[in-house]
Amino acid sequence: MRLAGRLLSAVLLLGSHVACVPVETLEIEARELQLQLQLELETPPPTLNELAPVEEDDDPSAFTIPSRYESTVLGRRLLGLSKTGILTTVFPENITSDRVPAGVANTPIGLPDYIASCEEPSGNPTLLALTVSTSTQNALAGSNVSLTLSWWDQYAQLTHHQPWSAANLPRLNLVGYLEKITDDEVKSEDIAACFTKAHGDSVLWLPGKKWAAHKGLWVRLVVREIYWIGGFGDRNFIGWFDRDEWAAVKVDEWLAARLPGEK
Numbered sequence: 001m002r003l004a005g006r007l008l009s010a011v012l013l014l015g016s017h018v019a020c021v022p023v024e025t026l027e028i029e030a031r032e033l034q035l036q037l038q039l040e041l042e043t044p045p046p047t048l049n050e051l052a053p054v055e056e057d058d059d060p061s062a063f064t065i066p067s068r069y070e071s072t073v074l075g076r077r078l079l080g081l082s083k084t085g086i087l088t089t090v091f092p093e094n095i096t097s098d099r100v101p102a103g104v105a106n107t108p109i110g111l112p113d114y115i116a117s118c119e120e121p122s123g124n125p126t127l128l129a130l131t132v133s134t135s136t137q138n139a140l141a142g143s144n145v146s147l148t149l150s151w152w153d154q155y156a157q158l159t160h161h162q163p164w165s166a167a168n169l170p171r172l173n174l175v176g177y178l179e180k181i182t183d184d185e186v187k188s189e190d191i192a193a194c195f196t197k198a199h200g201d202s203v204l205w206l207p208g209k210k211w212a213a214h215k216g217l218w219v220r221l222v223v224r225e226i227y228w229i230g231g232f233g234d235r236n237f238i239g240w241f242d243r244d245e246w247a248a249v250k251v252d253e254w255l256a257a258r259l260p261g262e263k
C-alpha cells in the first residue's frame, strides 16, 4: 500500500510539472513512469553479482543456491555466534505508564539487546530481561517479540574490511515470545555462567543478586517462526524456515558450517 502510495505521488508530481502538456501525453508518461517505478521496486537489479569481486572458490558454474535446510544450519550458526540483536516488541494498546507517550500505543519498537544461545541445541536464544526495560515491559504486557540478527558487524570484525555489499550478507529474524526460565533450569543449565561468558559486564545485573543494579530475570525467546535473508536472492535462500528443522539442528552441524568470510 505504501509503495502504491509512493507511485501515486510520483505520478502526481510528474503531473504537476507538465501541467501544460496535452492530457494524453501526460497519461502515457505517467503510465511509463509507473511501469518503470514498479520494475524498480519489484525486480532486484540483475547485475549486482556481476559487480561482485570474484572470490577464488566462487566458480559460478559450480554454484547452487543453498537449500532451506543448509540455510537453516547457517541461521543456527548465526544465532550461536551472535552476542547482540535487535529485540522488537509492540507497545500495549493501553499505555498506563506516564513515562511512555500515549502516541506509541500498538507500535513496534526495536531495541538492541544482549543475547546468548545458552540453551543449545534448542535454537531458543537466552536473554536477561531487566524489568525496567521497555522491551520487558511490553513483553510483560503481552507483546510477542522478534529478534533480528545480522552478520554485518561480525563479518567486518572477522575480515577487517567492510563487505562490498552488506545486502549480500545473512540476516535472520526469530519470531516468538519471551518465557521465564525457571530457577531450576537456570541452575541445571548454568545459564549465568554461559551468559556472562558472552557478556562479562552483565555480572553487574545478574538476577537474584543483592547488589544487582537492576532487577532482572532470565528469559528464553521461544521461537515460533524464522525468517532468513541469506543475501542476494539469486544465490541465497530467502524465506521462512521450517520450525521443526530449526529446532532439530545439532550443535555439531552448525559448528561445522561457515558463514561468509569465515575460514
Ligand SMILES: *[C@@H]1O[C@H](CO)[C@@H](O)[C@H](O)[C@H]1NC(C)=O
Residues within 6 Å of the ligand: 093, 094
Ligand atoms: C484498554 O482500556 C479500555 C478502557 O479504557 C478497556 O475497555 C480495554 O479493555 C483496555 N484494553 C486492554 C487490552 O487492556
Ligand SMILES: *[C@@H]1O[C@H](CO)[C@@H](O)[C@H](O)[C@H]1NC(C)=O
Residues within 6 Å of the ligand: 142, 143, 144, 224
Ligand atoms: C502472539 O502471537 C500468537 C501467534 O503466534 C497470537 O495468537 C497472539 O494473539 C499474539 N499475541 C498478541 C498480543 O498479539
